[in-house]
Amino acid sequence: MENTILVTGSSGLIGSEVSSFFCERNYKVYGIDNNMREVFFGKKGSTKVNLKRLEKKFQNFSNYNIDIRDRKSIDDLVKSLKPKVIVHTAAQPSHDKASEIPFLDFEVNALGTLNLLEAVRKYCKDTPFIHLSTNKVYGDTPNKMELKELATRWEYRDYLFKRGIDEKCSIDQSTHSLFGVSKVSSDLLVQEYGRYFQIPTCCLRGGCLTGPSHSGVQLHGFLNYLIRCNLLSKEYTIFGYKGKQVRDNIHSYDVANFIYLFSKDPKISAVYNIGGGYENSISILEAISKIEEISGLKMNFKYSDQSRIGDHICYYSNLDKIKSDFPKWNISKSLDDIFFDVYQGLMNK
Ligand SMILES: NC(=O)c1ccc[n+]([C@@H]2O[C@H](COP(=O)([O-])OP(=O)(O)OC[C@H]3O[C@@H](n4cnc5c(N)ncnc54)[C@H](O)[C@@H]3O)[C@@H](O)[C@H]2O)c1
Helix, strand or coil: CCEEEEEEEECCCCHHHHHHHHHHHCEEEEEEEEEECHHHHHHHHHCCCHHHHHHHHHEEEEEEEECCCCHHHHHHHHHHHHHHHCEEEECCCCCHHHHHCCHHHHHHHHHHHHHHHHHHHHHHCCCEEEEEEHHHHHHHHCCCCCCCCCCCCCCCCCHCCCCECCCCCCCCCCCHHHHHHHHHHHHHHHHHHHHHHHCCCCEECEEEEECCCCCCCCCECCCHHHHHCCCEEECCEEHHHHHCEEEEEEEHHHHHHHHHHHHCCEEEEEEEEEECCCCHEEEHHHHHHHHHHHCCCCCEEEECCCCCCCCCCCCCCCCHHHHHHHCCCCCCCCHHHHHHHHHHHHHHC
């Protein structure tokens, strides 16, 4: 029987990488994307270019211009396709944007996910359902860990040093941003449909996911936006924490590779942190120095004392659980590879 996969948000950073990955492995790939990223972030956020690239390159890819909030269309599509794998990446992805559009954010992130889960329960209960969650489900609890301040970055002290945040971190009683809350809702729904209905679901709590296909904007897509500002000599604003805030970066290829492995060996209601880990962590100040070195261009930036509400001071993922359950998976793209790919991607645009 033909291998089929349904990918929501198929024109976005992760969705387009997953679509390519499975197309290259001869799956019939059905995407769902209505370019809503342009509605959230304006023209610069448009993901149409990724859609055109996929359509041109792969005969086995097709896209449905459906909104995941449209329950009837989602129900009809899942009923007719009964795909062998579902990867759910469509979302309103920005922490800061959510407070301007609380209803839209919740409807896309929480209700959109529920629409998909309910269709899966009705028509294809054995289909692995892999959901892109986020480290923002932990709210600002990681900020309560003991930190040490170095010249260019914050780091965890003692036990957490080099290990990072694991899946046992509380998702309760902290500041999440409204985005964090809509994502907690979808994360819990995905887990519940797994446990309650015995569906092989997976929540991937991402650190900074990045790659050449990101339509980076100020409100979402940290590294891509920072590198874009450097190349265009556009002013970049650092928000608080002295610019020493640390993010762990993972290339979208490594995310797609994990999704593939999970689809081959699914589990019920799995939850994993996925990110670059300590090795791929970098602060904003360090990222600025690195891109200046690569491009030879001075970064034009200003500093604002006001940190983003609920923003992490330091976050890197503990990858012990994901690596122990999937020993064949590892980070294959270093921070240098990531910078190079994003830089090249932007130069070629
Ligand atoms: N990029 C990151 O750093 C990061 C970090 C952690 C978690 N995540 C999560 O990973 C997922 C994918 O993120 P991304 O960076 O690829 O985002 P993205 O914005 O690049 O891609 C999302 C895609 O979904 C589409 N979309 C949005 N709303 C839709 C709707 N209602 N109906 C149909 N399509 C819709 C958009 O047009 C876009 O192409 C999201 O769930 C996000 O929360 C991302």
